[in-house]
Amino acid sequence: MPDTVAPKPGRHREASLYHALHGAGAGLAGREGLSPEAIREAARLVFEASELPVWRRSGFWTTSLQELDLDDLEARAHAPGALPESVRAGLPERGGPGAGLAGRIVQVDGSVVHVELDPRLAERGVVLSSLEDALRDDERAREHFSKRLTYDRHKLEAANAAFWTGGAYLYVPPGVAVAEPFEIVYAIEGAGVAQYGRSLVVGDRASDFRVHEHNLAGSFEGQSLHAGAFECYLHEGARCRLAQVQDWSGGEVYDVSTRFVGVGRDAYCHWLPSLLGGRLVRQHLELAVSEPGGDMAFRGLFFSEGEEHLDAFAVDLHETGPSGGDVHWRGAATGASRSSFEGLIQIDPGARQTHTYLQIHTMMLSPKARLDAIPSVLVSADDVSASHGGTVGELDESAIFYMQSRGLDRASAVRLLVEGFFEPVLTELRDEPLEDLVRAKLAAKLAHAREDIEAYATTR
Amino acid sequence: MADLEIRDLHVRTEDREILRGVDLDVSRGELHALMGPNGSGKSTLANTLLGHPAYEITAGTITFKGEDITESEPHERAKAGLFLAFQYPVSIPGVSVANFLRMAINAKREQPIGVKEFGGQLERAVQLLDVDRAFTSRHLNDGFSGGEKKRAEILQMAMLAPDIAILDETDSGLDIDALRTVAEGVRKLYEEQGLGALIITHYQRILHYIEPQFVHVMMDGRIVLEGGVELVERLEREGYDQIRQEVGAGA
Numbered sequence: 001m002p003d004t005v006a007p008k009p010g011r012h013r014e015a016s017l018y019h020a021l022h023g024a025g026a027g028l029a030g031r032e033g034l035s036p037e038a039i040r041e042a043a044r045l046v047f048e049a050s051e052l053p054v055w056r057r058s059g060f061w062t063t064s065l066q067e068l069d070l071d072d073l074e075a076r077a078h079a080p081g082a083l084p085e086s087v088r089a090g091l092p093e094r095g096g097p098g099a100g101l102a103g104r105i106v107q108v109d110g111s112v113v114h115v116e117l118d119p120r121l122a123e124r125g126v127v128l129s130s131l132e133d134a135l136r137d138d139e140r141a142r143e144h145f146s147k148r149l150t151y152d153r154h155k156l157e158a159a160n161a162a163f164w165t166g167g168a169y170l171y172v173p174p175g176v177a178v179a180e181p182f183e184i185v186y187a188i189e190g191a192g193v194a195q196y197g198r199s200l201v202v203g204d205r206a207s208d209f210r211v212h213e214h215n216l217a218g219s220f221e222g223q224s225l226h227a228g229a230f231e232c233y234l235h236e237g238a239r240c241r242l243a244q245v246q247d248w249s250g251g252e253v254y255d256v257s258t259r260f261v262g263v264g265r266d267a268y269c270h271w272l273p274s275l276l277g278g279r280l281v282r283q284h285l286e287l288a289v290s291e292p293g294g295d296m297a298f299r300g301l302f303f304s305e306g307e308e309h310l311d312a313f314a315v316d317l318h319e320t321g322p323s324g325g326d327v328h329w330r331g332a333a334t335g336a337s338r339s340s341f342e343g344l345i346q347i348d349p350g351a352r353q354t355h356t357y358l359q360i361h362t363m364m365l366s367p368k369a370r371l372d373a374i375p376s377v378l379v380s381a382d383d384v385s386a387s388h389g390g391t392v393g394e395l396d397e398s399a400i401f402y403m404q405s406r407g408l409d410r411a412s413a414v415r416l417l418v419e420g421f422f423e424p425v426l427t428e429l430r431d432e433p434l435e436d437l438v439r440a441k442l443a444a445k446l447a448h449a450r451e452d453i454e455a456y457a458t459t460r
Numbered sequence: 461m462a463d464l465e466i467r468d469l470h471v472r473t474e475d476r477e478i479l480r481g482v483d484l485d486v487s488r489g490e491l492h493a494l495m496g497p498n499g500s501g502k503s504t505l506a507n508t509l510l511g512h513p514a515y516e517i518t519a520g521t522i523t524f525k526g527e528d529i530t531e532s533e534p535h536e537r538a539k540a541g542l543f544l545a546f547q548y549p550v551s552i553p554g555v556s557v558a559n560f561l562r563m564a565i566n567a568k569r570e571q572p573i574g575v576k577e578f579g580g581q582l583e584r585a586v587q588l589l590d591v592d593r594a595f596t597s598r599h600l601n602d603g604f605s606g607g608e609k610k611r612a613e614i615l616q617m618a619m620l621a622p623d624i625a626i627l628d629e630t631d632s633g634l635d636i637d638a639l640r641t642v643a644e645g646v647r648k649l650y651e652e653q654g655l656g657a658l659i660i661t662h663y664q665r666i667l668h669y670i671e672p673q674f675v676h677v678m679m680d681g682r683i684v685l686e687g688g689v690e691l692v693e694r695l696e697r698e699g700y701d702q703i704r705q706e707v708g709a710g711a
Contacts (some may be wrong), residue, residue, distance in 0.1 A: 396550070398550050401512055401534060402549065404510075404534035404538065405535075405543075405546075406535075406538055406567070407535050407538035407539045407567035407568055407620070408563060408564060409533070409535045412567070416552065416555055416563070417552065419554060420552055422554070424554060
């Protein structure tokens with residue numbers, strides 16, 4: 001395990017990566033065998049003893065939460081009821097459970113307000129409930145809870161582990177294949193909210209299912225926070241397509257979240273987060289192949305605008321071999337936004353015959369935007385292949401002229417180019433309503449940034 | 461009055477002046493050839509006609525169907541009925557040929573074109589130009605061979621039905637078969653749509669397959685000689701040097 005491979009002295013960068021990966025303190029609560037309740041207690045202590053985190057990378061990049069007034073935020077409770085209209089408007093059009101949707105669970109601010117599950121799936125043993133409920137009497141949920149999540153990397157991680165409410169739990173039994181997606185929705189309704197979201201997804205042996213997580217917020221003035229923890233464990237032979245559409249809209253929502261997906265023996269996960277909005281979004285995303293024969297496709301897209309700040313740290317972790325992995329992210333930035341994607345392929349000792357590839361492609365769409373695309377590789381095993389590449393590009397003016405010469409105005413040409421840029425990843429969502437939703441959000445961002453994009457052409 | 465009138469056109473890039481007073485008339489139903497040695501300004505003229513931002517017009521005018529388009533945006537010129545078949549067509553990754561064509565057609569229309577109508581037009585164009593139907597679902601110019609790129613240009617031309625098409629060294633880098641297909645395509649559009657074409661070429665190969673009525677020779681940013689198809693034969697025999705001496709170009 002990584003703990004035994006100490007960072008070499010003088011290799012500052014590796015050391016900081018390990019630090020980020022494995023936490024400052026003892027952490028790794030699951031291994032310590034702490035009960036869910038004990039984790040809350042331990043996390044509370046860490047929360048009280050810590051300052052708000054700052055992430056730095058080699059002096060070029062800083063993500064700081066100093067502007068967040070944590071004391072002014074609270075977990076707001078709501079009564080359960082029908083699906084709120086404001087939430088429904090932000091989701092793709094689908095039928096109800098059994099007709100386009102397998103199930104849906106919705107948390108608004110601090111409470112789970114709505115759960116629905118196709119009764120035929122319930123009969124087959126599928127469980128979809130709030131995580132609070134599940135931890136009360138579901139042994140399997142208690143067993144998996146926080147297995148690979150830490151609570152002590154930083155203050156907000158501790159806050160989540162100490163104060164989370166509501167939450168979502170999905171369990172798919174052995175051999176159950178579900179074509180329609182399960183929707184997990186976190187919505188923030190107004191300012192002054194601290195939403196500590198906690199999701200646990202367990203795919204038992206040879207299960208086959210899809211999960212779409214939606215993060216959305218209304219437009220409001222004032223700060224709110226989503227500090228989320230998401231974990232997904234796929235047992236032997238399980239297959240899962242995980243998509244996440246995060247759009248906290250144009251307000252002042254901070255999102256600092258950790259996600260872990262563990263791929264078991266001969267299991268497969270296709271993971272595609274779309275990070276599309278939030279004042280400051282810091283995501284630690286870890287996709288780990290923990291057992292031989294595991295395979296994964298880690299995709300993602302992001303698009304920052306205005307004054308947004310996005311910091312995504314994605315890890316493709318191979319703990320044993322043979323295993324495969326394929327990371328492909330695409331991102332763009334307009335306005336005066338700053339986006340950073342750091343993608344790490346980590347191949348641990350013993351993960352022989354691991355073959356991975358990582359590519360990150362980005363596009364700058366305005367003179368004041370900042371984009372960092374950093375692929376890196378940490379290999380500690382033999383007989384592996386791990387290659388990577390990153391590009392930071394701009395709009396191809398010759399392509400724009402070409403399209404204009406066919407009668408398309410500049411804005412249409414830019415839209416086509418940007419859509420074409422994201423298309424290779426976007427089409428892997430393999431779900432038309434979701435693809436349409438993401439395309440619509442991309443188009444809206446381009447429309448907002450039209451002046452910037454025009455200005456950019458004339459400065460080059 | 462010609463459909464496309466170029467009067468005393470002077471064009472410069474950041475570094476230097478490239479066009480030094482070009483006069484040229486092209487109308488629908490006419491086939492023109494523009495030839496000249498490398499660096500004479502042929503591509504600059506082609507790109508300037510569509511309003512490429514890298515080229516600055518310092519004097520002169522371009523008039524199209526009676527309207528002064530000297531200052532117009534590239535997409536406005538296209539909508540008015542001008543088309544440029546690029547020497548190096550650009551790849552637009554993620555956009556299929558068919559979708560791109562539909563968007564370009566819709567740019568000129570009040571109402572978006574219906575699915576059936578578009579399908580029908582596309583089918584006819586594909587037949588006319590003897591192109592493989594599967595071509596249209598590939599991403600525009602992405603991974604296309606040189607010949608495929610040029611075919612895609614002609615397919616776009618067929619679908620967009622411009623009044624005047626400028627073909628910028630369409631024959632460069634093509635093998636005989638591709639060349640013939642492209643030339644045939646242009647000829648069919650000329651015959652069936654009354655297309656006017658300005659065929660820019662360096663080596664004249666394409667002119668064996670589609671015979672121009674008017675031939676212009678460009679040197680050092682000006683048109684120095686004009687004539688009929690016999691000029692093509694002359695250039696093949698003598699090359700450009702003889703003509704350069706005759707007209708005292710470069711002075």
